[in-house]
Amino acid sequence: MSNYNAPVRDMQFVMRELAGLDEVMQLPGNEEVSADLVDAILEEADKFASGVLAPLNWVGDQEGAKWKDGEVATAPGWKDAYKQFSESGWSALACDPDYGGQGLPKLLSTAVMEMWKSANMAFSLCPMLTTGAIEALMLRGTDAQKDMYLPKMISGEWTGTMNLTEPQAGSDLAAVRTKAEPQGDGTYKIFGQKIFITYGEHDLTDNIIHLVLARLPDAPEGVKGISLFVVPKYLVNADGSLGARNDVHCVSIEHKLGIHASPTAVLAFGDRGGAIGTLVGEPNRGLEYMFIMMNEARFAVGMEGLALAERAYQHALQYAKDRIQGTDAGVRGGPKVNILHHADVRRLPPPCRRSRAGAEPGLRRSDDSGRQGLVHRELDRRHLGRRAGPRRHGLHRGDRRGAALP
Numbered sequence: 001m002s003n004y005n006a007p008v009r010d011m012q013f014v015m016r017e018l019a020g021l022d023e024v025m026q027l028p029g030n031e032e033v034s035a036d037l038v039d040a041i042l043e044e045a046d047k048f049a050s051g052v053l054a055p056l057n058w059v060g061d062q063e064g065a066k067w068k069d070g071e072v073a074t075a076p077g078w079k080d081a082y083k084q085f086s087e088s089g090w091s092a093l094a095c096d097p098d099y100g101g102q103g104l105p106k107l108l109s110t111a112v113m114e115m116w117k118s119a120n121m122a123f124s125l126c127p128m129l130t131t132g133a134i135e136a137l138m139l140r141g142t143d144a145q146k147d148m149y150l151p152k153m154i155s156g157e158w159t160g161t162m163n164l165t166e167p168q169a170g171s172d173l174a175a176v177r178t179k180a181e182p183q184g185d186g187t188y189k190i191f192g193q194k195i196f197i198t199y200g201e202h203d204l205t206d207n208i209i210h211l212v213l214a215r216l217p218d219a220p221e222g223v224k225g226i227s228l229f230v231v232p233k234y235l236v237n238a239d240g241s242l243g244a245r246n247d248v249h250c251v252s253i254e255h256k257l258g259i260h261a262s263p264t265a266v267l268a269f270g271d272r273g274g275a276i277g278t279l280v281g282e283p284n285r286g287l288e289y290m291f292i293m294m295n296e297a298r299f300a301v302g303m304e305g306l307a308l309a310e311r312a313y314q315h316a317l318q319y320a321k322d323r324i325q326g327t328d329a330g331v332r333g334g335p336k337v338n339i340l341h342h343a344d345v346r347r348l349p350p351p352c353r354r355s356r357a358g359a360e361p362g363l364r365r366s367d368d369s370g371r372q373g374l375v376h377r378e379l380d381r382r383h384l385g386r387r388a389g390p391r392r393h394g395l396h397r398g399d400r401r402g403a404a405l406p
């Protein structure tokens with residue numbers, strides 16, 4: 001049974017009245033986007049979030065992801081949920097139609113992302129990291145890298161990761177030591193260890209595409225000497241099929257206070273001869289490129305705060321409705337009432353909820369969600385500016401959009 005329901009009405013209000021959905025729908029490339037379509041997608045996302053993801057949150061927390069002999073088994077139910085997630089087209093929502101995405105506005109995909117995060121934070125981290133890797137490859141990958149990786153990452157068939165952190169290099173990425181040795185054939189051998197890699201290993205998909213920071217020989221010291229490489233778990237043949245197992249292996253996963261079902265992996269690159277990778281963009285500009293992923297992650301982590309506050313609010317509201325305590329103010333000997341009757345309790349809802357559309361009577365709106373919405377609108381402007389031009393595969397968003405409406 002689910003104990004989360006997406007605040008669809010609030011989201012519709014914020015998108016329309018505060019964030020300028022009408023304006024976003026007028027942007028070039030959004031001709032097929034209508035208010036009805038947006039509503040239908042929000043409703044379907046609510047069904048998936050409340051019906052599939054939210055019930056798995058508890059089992060995910062209790063069972064967690066399990067490491068054994070280099071493999072990671074996700075929590076019970078995870079594989080099936082992920083299969084439904086990708087088959088329903090959710091991973092492709094705001095991605096580029098040239099590579100199989102649905103090209104829907106970020107304003108919409110952000111509201112949908114909030115639902116995944118409220119319903120099941122640990123699950124949501126997998127598509128979150130994949131989205132960032134897609135964005136980085138989209139902006140800085142070569143055509144060959146884009147053709148090889150993007151369609152399967154966008155469809156959800158493969159996932160993506162972000163590999164910055166090393167034991168001695170956390171906040172201070174100037175200390176990154178992972179090495180990349182050119183092989184003379186356009187590939188590089190990667191040697192080093194990365195820690196804290198979200199969904200660095202799992203059993204949800206056949207392949208995992210790692211974006212990895214490493215240093216070329218003779219690279220300058222510090223952050224100006226870091227390059228970005230794409231290193232798949234399985235090498236990919238020219239026809240797109242999976243090739244040999246690459247030399248990147250999961251040594252362990254972290255024991256964390258929360259998000260037990262999100263595997264946070266220690267990855268060893270090159271312990272058995274070198275992990276094969278290819279360079280993304282220009283040498284020594286890796287950190288700059290990685291900021292594409294990091295900024296996606298920062299934005300998504302901001303949404304996590306909102307999403308968790310929403311879930312907590314829903315729990316608190318239910319408790320306040322169930323808990324009988326005291327009588328109404330000024331009514332001596334009267335019937336016992338739930339604590340929602342008490343003025344002191346009613347003034348407690350968190351700021352995130354006050355910023356919503358006022359679904360609960362008596363709650364005040366602020367413009368926080370409106371500001372969040374303006375950020376989304378600006379992102380849509382930038383994304384659509386980039387997307388101008390013919391679609392390479394002749395795919396129209398309508399061709400795939402139906403997939404988001406199972």
Ligand SMILES: Cc1cc2nc3c(=O)[nH]c(=O)nc-3n(C[C@H](O)[C@H](O)[C@H](O)COP(=O)(O)OP(=O)(O)OC[C@H]3O[C@@H](n4cnc5c(N)ncnc54)[C@H](O)[C@@H]3O)c2cc1C
Nearest residue numbers: 129161162163164165169170171172195196197198199264
């Ligand atoms: C759940 C989880 C998932 C993660 N997923 C990924 C992932 O997918 N990919 C990845 O590459 N990394 C990931 N990380 C790693 C994360 O990016 C690092 O934890 C982060 O960069 C901080 O590094 P650190 O933990 O070594 O802390 P440190 O760098 O050791 O910092 C410790 C404390 O000191 C403070 N501090 C450090 N330097 C300064 C300074 N100059 N001025 C002021 N304060 C400072 C920090 O703010 C922090 O509070 C993940 C971490 C967690 C916990």
